């Protein structure tokens with residue numbers, strides 16, 4: 470019964486008081502109380518497995534009611550994407566729980582020169598949690614954040630001159646760095662460590678790294694703004710396989726979805742069987758480290774990554790289809806080397822009635838979709854809405870999917 474949890478009953482059950490306290494917090498939220506009414510006294514993993522999973526919307530409902538605050542230090546608000554006009558938020562205390570991560574995972578040491586290229590503004594969390602990890606490692610930190618495309622060349626020359634040994638960022642952003650370096654013939658010979666978080670690892674990144682920084686190896690973290698860092702891996706692990714931290718109880722459901730329950734009493738977000746939308750399984754890692762590892766098999770919900778932010782395709786389509794004159798809508802995401810270059814909403818007009826006002830709808834969707842207005846803040850023209858006579862369908866299957874992915878300029 471309990472093999473679907475990352476920890477054994479002997480290891481997890483004495484620590485379930487945190488989960489019971491989280492349950493009480495969730496029961497105090499009026500909108501959520503009914504669903505938890507019959508769930509009390511979760512003392513065993515089998516009982517925990519009967520608690521209803523928590524979706525992102527539920528967690529945000531709970532946070533809006535609970536407004537948690539850290540016992541010590543400041544409470545930070547970070548964005549967790551969101552499809553509405555305002556960002557949805559997750560909370561964390563200063564330190565971002567990284568001491569617990571560092572106790573089990575030490576990719577950096579005092580000799581490292583670490584470049585942090587996760588973006589540092591707009592309530593993004595990864596930059597700060599990576600900085601907290603580097604702080605614990607006692608290494609040198611270059612807090613670069615995000616840079617404009619025309620700046621890569623100069624910064625790469627600076628980083629080479631500083632003999633940087635480690636870099637950390639979202640895989641799609643790291644790809645921009647290494648693709649640019651490769652194209653420009655630049656090398657980072659001292660680079661040995663690439664820390665990543667936020668998206669799946671990209672094999673093309675390994676190809677560019679082999680040329681630009683042949684001694685560099687990947688060190689991955691898996692997590693979300695709701696759960697914070699759940700699991701980590703090393704260069705010896707497959708890129709899709711992570712070792713859960715002991716404060717994070719990972720569960721693989723019968724339907725193949727992963728959910729997460731915090732065992733950390735300091736966790737501000739009420740993370741109790743929280744589903745990130747990732748599918749996966751618990752397995753043994755080929756690296757040989759004992760214990761249950763978590764293999765991530767991709768997302769199962771309608772959220773796609775657009776420049777590191779989650780875009781809920783189904784919700785965008787639903788909004789477009791509410792506009793007058795729209796029979797059906799479809800989202801076309803164009804990527805170039807793994808980075809979103811454009812998002813287009815195609816409107817199938819057809820039928821009776823007036824043609825839709827595409828420009829007006831474009832303005833509305835852009836303003837109402839936080840991920841779009843943030844991801845395309847510097848190039849809003851890359852989000853388009855266009856009436857068409859037919860949607861894009863798959864010639865092989867004949868199906869017309871809500872989302873079409875294209876590789877292009």
Ligand SMILES: [Zn+2]
Nearest residue numbers: 706754756758
């Ligand atoms: Zn491993």
